[in-house]
Structures are given as C-alpha cells and as structure tokens.
Amino acid sequence: MTTLADPVPGGRPGDVERAKALGGELAGRGVHGIVLSYVDTAGVGRVKTIPTAKLASAAAWGVGMSPVFDTFLANDSIVSTDVLGSPDGDLRLYPDLDQLTVLAGQPGWAWAPVDRITQEGEPHPGCSRTALRHLVAEAAERHGLTFRAGIEVEWSVGQGPTEGGEFVPALTGPAYSATRQVELSDCTADLLAAFAAQGVEVEQIHPEYAAGQFEISVGALDPVAAADRSVLVRQTIRAVSRRHGFVVSFAPAVLAQGVGNGGHIHLSAWRDDVNLHSGGEGRYGMTADAESFTAGVLTHLPALTALTAPSPASHLRLKPSQWAGVFTCWGRETREAALRVVTGTAGLRGQAANLEVKPVDLAANPYLALAGLITAGLDGLASAAPLPEEITGDPARLEPAAAAARGVRRLPASLAESVAEFRKDERLRAALGPVLADAVIAVREGEIAAVDGLDDERVAVAYRWKY
Structure with missing residues (x-):
C-alpha cells in the first residue's frame, strides 16, 4: 500500500519511530545501505544511498539532492527551463517506508522510492511520483x-x-x-x-x-x-x-x-x-x-x-x-x-x-x-x-x-x-x-x-x- 500523505519536515506521523525500528531490523539482517530511488524526466533512474543507521534521519528530514536532475538528459547533459536547470537550490528526498524492500539480488542493500519536497516543506512541483499520487x-x-x-x-x-x-x-x-x-x-x-x-x-x-x-x-x-x-x-x-x-x-x-x-x-x-x-x-x-x-x-x-x-x-x-x-x-x-x-x-x-x-x-x-x-x-x-x-x-x-x-x-x-x-x-x-x-x-x-x-x-x- 502506497503512503498517501505528503512528506513533512520532521517526518509524517509515526514515520520516525517506524524508521528506527526498521533500521534495527534491517541491520540485524545484514543490510548495510539503503538505495533512495526516483526517476528523472528523461526516464533515467537516479539514486542517493544512505547507511541503514541513517534511515530514521531520512524519514525525519529527508536527504539532499539538487533539483537540477529534473532537466538532465539521458547522456547527463543539462538543459533548463525558467524554473529548473540552474545549479541553485536543494530538495529533500523522503523514503516511502511502506515500499521499503530488502534487495535479494544485492546482498547488504535495501531499496525505497522517494517523494521530493522543497527545503520549505512544500511538495516539489517537478516530482513525478508526487504528481501521480495526488492525481490518484x-x-x-x-x-x-x-x-x-x-x-x-x-x-x-x-x-x-x-x-x-x-x-x-x-x-x-x-x-x-x-x-x-x-x-x-x-x-x-x-x-x-x-x-x-x-x-x-x-x-x-x-x-x-x-x-x-x-x-x-x-x-x-x-x-x-x-x-x-x-x-x-x-x-x-x-x-x-x-x-x-x-x-x-x-x-x-x-x-x-x-x-x-x-x-x-x-x-x-x-x-x-x-x-x-x-x-x-x-x-x-x-x-x-x-x-x-x-x-x-x-x-x-x-x-x-x-x-x-x-x-x-x-x-x-x-x-x-x-x-x-x-x-x-x-x-x-x-x-x-x-x-x-x-x-x-x-x-x-x-x-x-x-x-x-x-x-x-x-x-x-x-x-x-x-x-x-x-x-x-x-x-x-x-x-x-x-x-x-x-x-x-x-x-x-x-x-x-x-x-x-x-x-x-x-x-x-x-x-x-x-x-x-x-x-x-x-x-x-x-x-x-x-x-x-x-x-x-x-x-x-x-x-x-x-x-x-x-x-x-x-x-x-x-x-x-x-x-
């Protein structure tokens, strides 16, 4: 079941406590790192990865990544719009804990899709996962x-x-x-x-x-x-x-x-x-x-x-x-x-x-x-x-x-x-x-x-x- 609520600074209700428990459980299963995954406008999967011990922090405050990736091409060249494509700014990646999965094909790793919000706590208007979630x-x-x-x-x-x-x-x-x-x-x-x-x-x-x-x-x-x-x-x-x-x-x-x-x-x-x-x-x-x-x-x-x-x-x-x-x-x-x-x-x-x-x-x-x-x-x-x-x-x-x-x-x-x-x-x-x-x-x-x-x-x- 997809988490429907938008991420918020400090974490969605119950997420931080849940992430702490999940982090301990994952560590006990030999999971050392978590892949935070999203797909850019060109259709390329982009990731940030964190140690398992940082899962609770990611659930509370997200993980930083530049909005410039919204205008990356498949060859990693960068184009721009009047809003996106500059080197300025930052976003926060918040994992959907409901979709967190231990990767059987990559021992030592787990995976979770993310929604992206601004540093001010608003949904990022370039986040395709958030757009689909809102539409549904x-x-x-x-x-x-x-x-x-x-x-x-x-x-x-x-x-x-x-x-x-x-x-x-x-x-x-x-x-x-x-x-x-x-x-x-x-x-x-x-x-x-x-x-x-x-x-x-x-x-x-x-x-x-x-x-x-x-x-x-x-x-x-x-x-x-x-x-x-x-x-x-x-x-x-x-x-x-x-x-x-x-x-x-x-x-x-x-x-x-x-x-x-x-x-x-x-x-x-x-x-x-x-x-x-x-x-x-x-x-x-x-x-x-x-x-x-x-x-x-x-x-x-x-x-x-x-x-x-x-x-x-x-x-x-x-x-x-x-x-x-x-x-x-x-x-x-x-x-x-x-x-x-x-x-x-x-x-x-x-x-x-x-x-x-x-x-x-x-x-x-x-x-x-x-x-x-x-x-x-x-x-x-x-x-x-x-x-x-x-x-x-x-x-x-x-x-x-x-x-x-x-x-x-x-x-x-x-x-x-x-x-x-x-x-x-x-x-x-x-x-x-x-x-x-x-x-x-x-x-x-x-x-x-x-x-x-x-x-x-x-x-x-x-x-x-x-x-």
Whole structure:
C-alpha cells in the first residue's frame, strides 16, 4: 500500500519511530545501505544511498539532492527551463517506508522510492511520483475511482561488457523457444527467487521476440505502487544478471533494426471494488464509463507519446506491423492497435479485464506515463466521450480513405512530432502543472538536439546502455 500523505519536515506521523525500528531490523539482517530511488524526466533512474543507521534521519528530514536532475538528459547533459536547470537550490528526498524492500539480488542493500519536497516543506512541483499520487487521490475523491496498473518489462540480455559497448546477444535460440529458456535458466531461476523474496508477484517470465530478449509480467497494484514496482523489477533484473556475468538493456531499441523493448501498461478503473471494464452493457462487457475512459486515452494518445515513448530511440521501435501499436485505434486482443482491450478468459473477467496501452517503452518515467494515461482517461469519462468503432487486423493495411473515415491515424513518427502534440494538449500539461510540463518539453527538445545528424544506428548506440 502506497503512503498517501505528503512528506513533512520532521517526518509524517509515526514515520520516525517506524524508521528506527526498521533500521534495527534491517541491520540485524545484514543490510548495510539503503538505495533512495526516483526517476528523472528523461526516464533515467537516479539514486542517493544512505547507511541503514541513517534511515530514521531520512524519514525525519529527508536527504539532499539538487533539483537540477529534473532537466538532465539521458547522456547527463543539462538543459533548463525558467524554473529548473540552474545549479541553485536543494530538495529533500523522503523514503516511502511502506515500499521499503530488502534487495535479494544485492546482498547488504535495501531499496525505497522517494517523494521530493522543497527545503520549505512544500511538495516539489517537478516530482513525478508526487504528481501521480495526488492525481490518484483526486480521482478517488472526485470520481470515486481507483485504478489497478501493471507495467510489462522487456529487456535484452547481452554477453558481459564489451570494450566498445556493442550488444552481443547472450542467447541464440529462436523467439519464445525452449532453447532460450534453457540458455538463461540459472539466471531466471535466481530472478524468480529474488522476486519471491522481495514480495513481487510474477505472472510470467519468458523469452521474447527480439535478439536476446526476455519479458516479465507482474501483478497489478495501485498506480504509484505499480510504477515503484517497475523500477524495482529493473533494479533486480540488472543486479541478478550482473551476478551471472550478463549485461542488460531496457532501451527501446538496442539495435536500429528489428523489434525493440516495450513497457506496455495495463490499466483498469474500478468503483466500489467493481471493475468498470467488465460486466457492463458496452462492447465486450465494458461499462459506459470504461468505454469513455478508453476514448479519452485514444483522443490524447498522440500527445501522450511524449510521456510514454520519450526518447529518440523510442521511434526506432515505433514502426508499423511490429506489434508496437502505432495507430490511433483500439481492438479486442488486437496487438497492432495502440489500445488493446483485454477481456480475460471466461470466469476471471471481473478481475482480469483491462486496457493495454502498447506505444510505451522503458525510457518512459513510469510515474509520468501513468499520470498522463489516467488524466486522459478521466477527461474522456468526464465528457462521456464516445468510443469509436474498433478495428481488427493490422491498421497499416487500411486504405488511406478508410483509415481517415474511421479516425485511424499514425501516431507521431518522431520525438519532435510528439513534443508538438504535447504542446497543444492543454489538459495533459495542466494535469502535470507548469513546472513539470515545461521540464518534459525542455528535456525532450534537449534529446532531439543531442542526436541531431545521427543516423538510426548511432541513435541506437547513443541510448543502448542508458536504460
């Protein structure tokens, strides 16, 4: 359960006492340090680490870190807005003790996500975790809605670090093959053991389509906890793989050609513990609210790609007819549609029905991506937006006139186009607030400038080991 209250100087009620007890317990288990984790605007996980003995101090007064990281690029260059990007100022990182986890793949360490506040004790307007937490709380208060979310994680497994940073697949077997499963058997068994020890519910883990690629699906949680879990899952995969001599990449495109790594988001809206995506009178059992929620996401999808596919490398992955979902359409179990309506199997639909958003990768800050998707869905729900006709098959094969008549259009084909759509989307920018929205634009434009003149292969190389 995510801690919902904002941090305050001196600590949230009960946190300091709890942190003291946790610190003693962790020390007794041989945990020497704690990773304090957040994700920056570029989608890079950033950390500060503290000795276990300092956990109570962190719960009371936070740990310092500069706000300049909100405008870091993936290559660690710095851009700026009128508020962010200067060397001035400081923030305090406050761990969410409810999410504190002993890292089975990193003996001697624990991990906790953080919220960031100013030195004056106010929520930092650039903190994406806080923005998502506030949005979820507001949806519950104003609409009586809660959400369940899960983020798929695809990654590429390479042979140990190479001198030139090349990607050499550690697996030789075909996609989804028993050969691949055997080749990575020891490592994936250790991953399953680590996730079980960390309380992470694994639904599936299997070899995937691209060279050296695997995928893991984990159980759904509230959106903030789901984003936290996505960060923790990647931390664990990276650590366990290193112990087996592998290097891993979660970059959208490890190579310029072929299928990339996705980070599909599954999202469902609930009211009074009832799934709105099942048991209704709409298409495939959707309620009217679920149809409108889906319509809202569909309407805002071009602008949302600035949050869900935020890297120049993202657009090496977002290609038609590669199951990346690059057209504004939806369909039941249609893997080429940007929105895949998942009904679940008979007997489980009340729990399993959800909306899968496909044009998402792991360069995305998961808190920003979920905040954008929920905002878009709520916008559709508030206006009772009608959900258009579904598509079947591959929308790339539609004749232009037929596609236009059905409202099916290509999502932005470049990061510059995504930014232009995001600039026009007042609803999304308002939900993030001006500081965070401006940071998104500045960082995306900085990434565009960073790869100016590079061909696709060099773009893939530039981001290969950043995520």
